[in-house]
Amino acid sequence: MIKVGIVGGTGYTGVELLRLLANHPEVEVSVITSRSEEGMRVADMFPNLRGHYDLAFSVPDVDTLAACDVVFFATPHGVAMGMAPDLIKRGVRIIDLGADFRIKDVELWSTWYKLDHTCPDLVEMAVYGLPEVNRDQIKNAQLIACPGCYPTAAQLGFIPLLENKLVDHRRLIADCKSGVSGAGRGASVGALMCETNESMKAYGVPGHRHLPEIRQGLALAADRPVGLTFVPHLTPMIRGIHATLYAMLKDPKDGLQELYEARYKDEPFVDVMPAGSHPETRSVKGANTCRISIFRPQNDDTVVVLSVIDNLVKGAAGQAIQNMNIMFGLDESSGLKALGMMP
Numbered sequence: 001m002i003k004v005g006i007v008g009g010t011g012y013t014g015v016e017l018l019r020l021l022a023n024h025p026e027v028e029v030s031v032i033t034s035r036s037e038e039g040m041r042v043a044d045m046f047p048n049l050r051g052h053y054d055l056a057f058s059v060p061d062v063d064t065l066a067a068c069d070v071v072f073f074a075t076p077h078g079v080a081m082g083m084a085p086d087l088i089k090r091g092v093r094i095i096d097l098g099a100d101f102r103i104k105d106v107e108l109w110s111t112w113y114k115l116d117h118t119c120p121d122l123v124e125m126a127v128y129g130l131p132e133v134n135r136d137q138i139k140n141a142q143l144i145a146c147p148g149c150y151p152t153a154a155q156l157g158f159i160p161l162l163e164n165k166l167v168d169h170r171r172l173i174a175d176c177k178s179g180v181s182g183a184g185r186g187a188s189v190g191a192l193m194c195e196t197n198e199s200m201k202a203y204g205v206p207g208h209r210h211l212p213e214i215r216q217g218l219a220l221a222a223d224r225p226v227g228l229t230f231v232p233h234l235t236p237m238i239r240g241i242h243a244t245l246y247a248m249l250k251d252p253k254d255g256l257q258e259l260y261e262a263r264y265k266d267e268p269f270v271d272v273m274p275a276g277s278h279p280e281t282r283s284v285k286g287a288n289t290c291r292i293s294i295f296r297p298q299n300d301d302t303v304v305v306l307s308v309i310d311n312l313v314k315g316a317a318g319q320a321i322q323n324m325n326i327m328f329g330l331d332e333s334s335g336l337k338a339l340g341m342m343p
């Protein structure tokens with residue numbers, strides 16, 4: 001059995017890791033941390049886990065975590081980079097769900113995250129954990145930077161167009177909507193029901209920290225820098241991201257549906273829907289799936305790609321487990337067979 005540690009077990013992505021790993025046949029969660037809930041039994045805090053875990057939260061401690069084969073960091077940015085160097089030296093593999101190792105340009109990262117990076121050498125060695133792009137590098141990685149939720153939906157939607165140089169790479173638009181769990185479990189006025197229900201708002205329009213991450217991934221796909229307008233919105237749902245992506249075709253013609261089907265035909269977690277379909281976030285709720293459809297309205301030169309994920313699963317915990325499966329040579333779908341929930 002693979003021994004797993006989770007730092008940040010009381011947050012939304014931490015408890016989602018626990019939910020998914022409870023059905024993973026080849027792992028045993030041996031350490032789960034929380035500073036605020038030290039000593040609390042996991043199943044007392046999260047009754048959905050009753051009967052699955054006989055474990056209590058402990059404070060994060062490098063010596064305890066070093067006994068694990070792999071440690072997931074489900075923590076705010078800035079936490080993983082504090083503990084990763086010691087764990088890496090001791091041979092532990094790390095999967096960071098936060099943003100500490102996602103952006104290769106460390107100065108750019110510091111500008112957006114307003115922190116100095118304490119281990120730039122690890123940024124260099126980290127592999128960006130988007131399996132649909134980096135599966136081979138993930139196999140041998142010791143440190144994985146899991147993509148953010150918006151970046152996962154946006155990149156999977158745009159990549160086939162950019163890899164094939166079919167669109168104007170300078171004018172991409174990602175209009176994205178997120179459920180409130182994307183903001184984490186910490187109390188904040190903006191996440192209250194009275195503030196979010198029956199209403200919808202854009203935020204971060206002048207600049208959101210996912211912009212440089214999405215640009216970095218799209219530039220690699222396009223093999224050149226890209227221009228991107230990214231507008232996130234908060235919507236009154238708990239889970240889900242709906243990305244509506246726009247690009248201008250250089251040479252408008254048929255064949256986009258076939259292109260996407262071919263690009264993702266061997267991908268277990270990307271579902272290209274039949275032409276004309278509109279994917280719903282509820283169809284991926286709880287599932288590690290990205291569901292995509294492609295349109296060219298009025299046969300014009302604008303291509304519209306719809307890409308939906310569950311922010312906590314393909315956008316975080318599920319993708320992190322998918323990376324672990326690849327790193328340890330397991331079936332990539334182990335622990336990830338849950339389907340979406342309708343209704």
Ligand SMILES: NC(=O)C1=CN([C@@H]2O[C@H](COP(=O)(O)OP(=O)(O)OC[C@H]3O[C@@H](n4cnc5c(N)ncnc54)[C@H](OP(=O)(O)O)[C@@H]3O)[C@@H](O)[C@H]2O)C=CC1
Nearest residue numbers: 008009010011012013034035036074075098182184185316
């Ligand atoms: N929510 C989402 O949809 C997504 C989140 N992410 C990223 O995943 C990470 C976790 O997100 P989420 O689960 O939403 O966050 P939450 O705010 O819900 O949970 C954060 C967890 O981290 C722990 N924690 C906080 N500060 C520290 C610290 N200094 N040292 C150790 N542990 C700490 C908290 O427990 P305690 O304070 O008790 O120690 C808590 O368990 C973040 O980086 C987030 O940006 C990525 C994709 C999607």
Ligand SMILES: CC(=O)N[C@@H](CCC(=O)OP(=O)(O)O)C(=O)O
Nearest residue numbers: 098099148149178179180182183
């Ligand atoms: C709705 C909401 O607030 N979403 C968060 C992003 C979600 C997230 O978890 O960001 P990382 O993937 O980079 O960690 C936000 O906009 O900051």
